[in-house]
Amino acid sequence: MLLLVPNLGNIALFALIFATSPFLADLLEVGNSVTNRDLGPPTSQFIENVSSGNATMRVQELVQSGVQLIGNLVAPCSRNKSIPSRAPFSFETLECRQLMAVTTDAGGWTVVTPSSDSRVIYVSSSEGNDQNDGLSESAPKKTLAAGLALMRNGFPDQLLLKSGDVWTNEQIVGGNGSFGQGGRSADEPMLFSSYGEGARPKLVNSDLEPVRLVGTRSNIYVIGLHLDGSIRDSTDNPGGINVIGRGENLHFEDNLIDGFGTNLIVNRATSSDTWDDVSIRRNVIVNSWNTSAHSQGIYANAVHGLLIEENTLDHNGWNDAIGDEPSGFNHNMYLSHSNLDVVIRDNFSSRGSSAxxxxxxxxxxxxxxxxxxxxxxxxxxxxxxxxxxxxxxxxxxxxxxxxxxxxxxxxxxxxxxxxxxxxxxxxxxxxxxxxxxxxxxxxxxxxxxxxxxxxxxxxxxxxxxxxxxxxxxxxxxxxxxxxxxxxxxxxxxxxxxxxxxxxxxxxxxxxxxxxxxxxxxxxxxxxxxxxxxxxxxxxxxxxxxxxxxxxxxxxxxxxxxxxxxxxxxxRVDYVDPTRTVTTYAASLGYTTYEAFISAAKFQSKANWDVRFTAQTIGDYIRDGYQLDTVGVTPLPSPSAPTSSAFAPLPAFAFTAPMQSLMVAGDSTRVESSIVQQDSQPMMVSHQTAFSQLQQRVRLSSLMGGSTTNSDCAETKTDESASDAWNAAFDNWDGGLAGDYSPGG
CATH class of the missing domain: 2.160.20 (Pectate Lyase C-like)
Structure with missing residues (x-):
């Protein structure tokens, strides 16, 4: 049945929804020329109806057209493989079906929801007993080994460690049959994480790697752990997270890895081994050292599809306190020759031994x-x-x-x-x-x-x-x-x-x-x-x-x-070209760089402070290179904290219907109304105004269907609009070269 809709009724509503995205507004502006880009009849019909103000159209068809328009711009479903666009706008899928175990929350953090058949295992060093069944917070296991014994190969099981607890010289080890190869799929992975409130659960190790994944390992997430190598001596050189072998879909997020021989290693065991789709994001990776071999903050080799994003790295590859001098072979990040299709973005990398x-x-x-x-x-x-x-x-x-x-x-x-x-x-x-x-x-x-x-x-x-x-x-x-x-x-x-x-x-x-x-x-x-x-x-x-x-x-x-x-x-007159990270730290009230970086190491999901992100620090420095056309004094500095102690900012929340949306690069700002549905903004965020602005496109509830997220996307930015339509479907593949050990 046809519904006659007033011009300012649902047609106007959907026009507003899409016009608030500058990219889709551009599509409406160019009209018929867009329909020639082979977007498909539903999209063409949608554009023609909205552009002409046609008031006679099935509402369901209109919504379907909107979904089709987004669908034509969304990359094929690939959980971790980042496919950078070649246009100011493209979209990367966040969820590829209606009910997903792996999602991203409003703050940009990964959330792994148990599946209906997941076994969730609880371990507490302070309250646990290995005689407990370990299947509830009230009856946790005590040791990691007892918890690992309950994990099943090929299932989306979860091993959760009690926040604030400490284990000494125990391991999460996958090898020789322990918990098999990993989870069911990229959408239903095996998870090692935490439960409860407080500090990250801590694994303090001397000669053992706290997380060791060897052999064939796939669909494994490690989120929110503290791996501490402080009790090592010069004869003990374990890695913090050591991944050796082959597999796919590994994800490391919100971990603090401090003081190991190499803090995080992903490497092949043989020349034919490869890892596909590995993500390393929002970790704090600091203070690696090794007196007898090379030492890196992150070492990766033979990874095809690697994302390194929003990590804090400092002082890796050397330890002056024990006489481990800096070496030209040691670095904060060392990505060797056999990696393919890598994205490294928005990381803060400080005081590496060499690079x-x-x-x-x-x-x-x-x-x-x-x-x-x-x-x-x-x-x-x-x-x-x-x-x-x-x-x-x-x-x-x-x-x-x-x-x-x-x-x-x-x-x-x-x-x-x-x-x-x-x-x-x-x-x-x-x-x-x-x-x-x-x-x-x-x-x-x-x-x-x-x-x-x-x-x-x-x-x-x-x-x-x-x-x-x-x-x-x-x-x-x-x-x-x-x-x-x-x-x-x-x-x-x-x-x-x-x-x-x-x-x-x-x-x-x-x-x-x-x-x-x-x-x-x-x-x-x-x-x-x-x-x-x-x-x-x-x-x-x-x-x-x-x-x-x-x-x-x-x-x-x-x-x-x-x-x-x-x-x-x-001579180019800049507003304040003397800006550095040191001056930024001073602008926040830190009297030494060491005090600033010590505060930055507190970054975590529970204490995420945008002042310590590469985006904020980089923007502060870039602002100093604005042209000084009228002889202005240096730009105002960021607000100082109330004290020199670390004081995290509250989590970002949408509080007003008007938000700033950065589009087509870092310098174009568009103010646009955010249309809400089920308290979720119906917009997408930009690349550099902090990951806390990530939002989701929610159209399913408008269509009378499930209220789960059906089309979730985040923007990418790049340089050329001309081939935007094809860039999202690129598939990067290539061959392998030789091999290196984690050294220079």
Whole structure:
């Protein structure tokens, strides 16, 4: 039966729902041109009816059309595999059916609900008894071994440890038959977590790995545990979470991992092993050390589909208190060459022994965005791998955007503190990053683009088809280097089609004696890298701003030789370019960096404070690089806490019908009404205004169906709208290279 609907009735309601999403509003605006993008007849009909104000349409058809429109933009159901979009808007599924065991709450935290046949096992060191059945909070087991004995292979069972309790030298161990291979599926995983109120349950271990998953392991979630290596001595070097073998769908979230040989390891046991879909998110990973081998905060190898998101990493790879000195082989994050299709976003990486991120995959497509790296010797290395192999590596595609690298040090590299090293890259971009305010007074480069060969890596791919654009490099005292191939070996990498555009290279220091850009002989004499529209400034003598091989030249000679159309000799006046993580800590009332980072280590689901996230810290620093067009004083600092002690902010909650929605990148803000249904906002959130803003699209209840979430999505952002329709369906796959141990 047809329903006649007034123009301001349900048609207007649904128009409002979709118009409040700027992306869908754009679709309505362009009208018929959108229908030619093969969105399907229901979507075309919906757009035509809403655009024309047609008041005669079945309400059910209208709702179905809205669902179809979202459905055409939603990536295929894949729990952990992140598929970055190539458009300002795409959607990633959160739930793939009506009743799901794994969901995400309004604060962005993973929730695993027991299935109807789950066995939930309770363990308490303070109140438990192994003679209890362990199936209720009132009758918990006492030891981890007794609890693990009740876990069943292939079932979505849950082992929950009592919050605030402590176990010493006990293990959650999967191997040799213990709890089998894991849960039923990605949607119904096996869970190791906590129950009750209070601090995370703590496993204090000396020579045992508190979480050990070996062999074939799939569909396992580890959430909300404290793994403590403080009782180790120099002869004990266990990992915190040690995953060795093969499998899929592993998820580690909200854990505090402190003081192990390597805090979190995911590696293969044999050259044919791989892990698919591994997520490492919102953990605090700190203070790894090892006096007899290499030590990392996170080490991952042979993972296909890896998400590392919103973690806090600090002081991994060294322990000065016991004489474990920093090493160039130890890092906060070390991702070896056999990983494929990695997303690293919104992490805070501080004071690594050497690199904040050593990122070496030699194939696949990878994304590094929104991270803050501070007080590392290397902010990050992008590319690398094992180029001595024959046949040579083919290079991976890297998209490195919107990161902040500041205050680098020289713990193990006295010759220089380096910002970013790029090598063995085949396509991608390095854009909208800030590299600024190096602590050390030495000539380490802010950005080094290399051919992929050095003293121990004899063959490489080089850097090809790569764009470096819209970055700020400020006060580094050693800015940009492009390094030539150094051998006639046919496998030596090459630098070709590198585009260096619209960057601001600014050197205000009087102590600087390095050029703004140095090209070694090959890059200086050949058109392997092009320059356009960059802004240069230095207090050096004008004829020393650039170096072509060994010859110093001024801007005019530089342009005559290398082009750089539109380049300017101009000091860019920023609002407050002195901003660093240290000044941010001071703005919050912390008198030392150590006090600030100690507070940041309290991050957890129960104490989530947005002031300690990479998003907030990065935004503070980026705000300092706004253009000062009217001579304003530095921007106001964030509000200071009431005391220098850690005081978590309350959890985010929607309290008003008007919310800010960031769209099409980090700089466009749209104010729009949030239409509510069942107290859930019918909108989607942006990528960088904190994960607490994640929301769900709820249409099922409007259709008279179940009130469970039927279409849940979160936004992604990226650079090109032209191929948005296909990007969500990309499937990243590739081959494997060789193998490495968790070392440099």
């Amino acid at each position: 904040g991120l050593k990122f070496q995959p030699t194939a696949g497509v990878h994304y590094v965005s929104g991270n803050v790296f501070t007080q590392n010797d290397f902010g990050m290395t992008v590319g690398g791998g094992v180029p001595q192999e024959v046949p040579p590596i083919t290079g991976a595609e890297y998209h490195v955007t919107n990161n902040v690298v500041v205050e680098n040090t020289t713990k193990v590299t006295p010759s220089g503190a380096y910002g970013v090293l790029v090598t063995n890259v085949n396509g991608g971009e390095f854009s909208n990053n800030i590299i600024a305010n190096k602590q050390a007074d030495n000539p380490g480069w802010a950005l080094s683009i290399m051919d992929g060969r050095n003293s121990w890596e004899t063959r490489g791919y080089g850097v090809r088809d790569f764009e470096v654009s819209d970055n700020v490099i400020y006060n580094w005292r050693g800015q940009v280097q492009v390094k030539e191939p150094t051998t006639t070996d046919p496998y030596t990498g090459e630098i070709s089609n590198v585009r260096f555009e619209n960057n601001a290279i600014q050197e205000p220091s009087l102590t600087n004696d390095q050029p703004l850009i140095q090209l070694d002989a090959f890059a200086a004499d050949n058109g392997v890298i092009s320059f356009t529209g960059n802004k240069y400034y230095s207090k050096q003598a004008a004829n020393e701003w650039f170096k072509l091989d060994t010859t110093s030249v001024d801007l005019a000679t530089w342009q005559a030789t290398k082009g750089d159309a539109g380049a300017t000799n101009s």
